Amino acid sequence: MTVYIDDMYRYTIGRFRGMKMSHMIADEEEELHLMAVRLGLRRAWHQGDHYDVPLDARFIAISLGVIEITYRQASAMRRRRVVEGVCGDPDEAVAWLRGWFAVRNMGL
Template sequence: MTVYVDDMHRYSLGRYGRMKMSHMIADTAEELHAMAAHIGVARRFYQGDHYDIAMSKRALAVSAGAVEVSMMELSSMCRRQKVEGHCGDPREARAWWSQYRAQRRVERGVERPTSSS
């Protein structure tokens, strides 16, 4: 299992006053909470499926083995986790999300399936 941290701190969305923040996720809540405890992030900052962490805690997480991913990858991984129960490979995250969305549109009758001939 792996813990992931994103690069949200690079965007205005990742700024909270003067602080720069990132998200931290993992395949399991146990692993996520263990990393949070290891790097000194209080459980009260748990957001239901992730932690918002400051740059200093992000650096500690990375030095403790967390994998750096883009904000888009992490967002797709969070969605996959809700659907399939795991984050999946960050390199496949955006492609998985695109395929999932396309399949959902087909299931709702919004779009016709594409033929693969």
């Protein structure tokens, strides 16, 4: 399994109380929580399917093997995890989300 971290910090939405933040996600909650512990993040900061990670911890996470992804990929992968139970491949994430929306909207 793999842990991923996005580049949300590059966008306005990634700013919180003067900090720049990224989403950290994984297929397995256990793996996500273990990485959070390694980064010194509190369990109370878990937001259901991800952690918001400050920029300084993001650099540490990457040095520990967390895979960099885009904000768009993270959004698509989070939806896929809800639908299919796995984040899937980041390179296929946006295309998967488009397909999911297309199928979902056919029933409207």
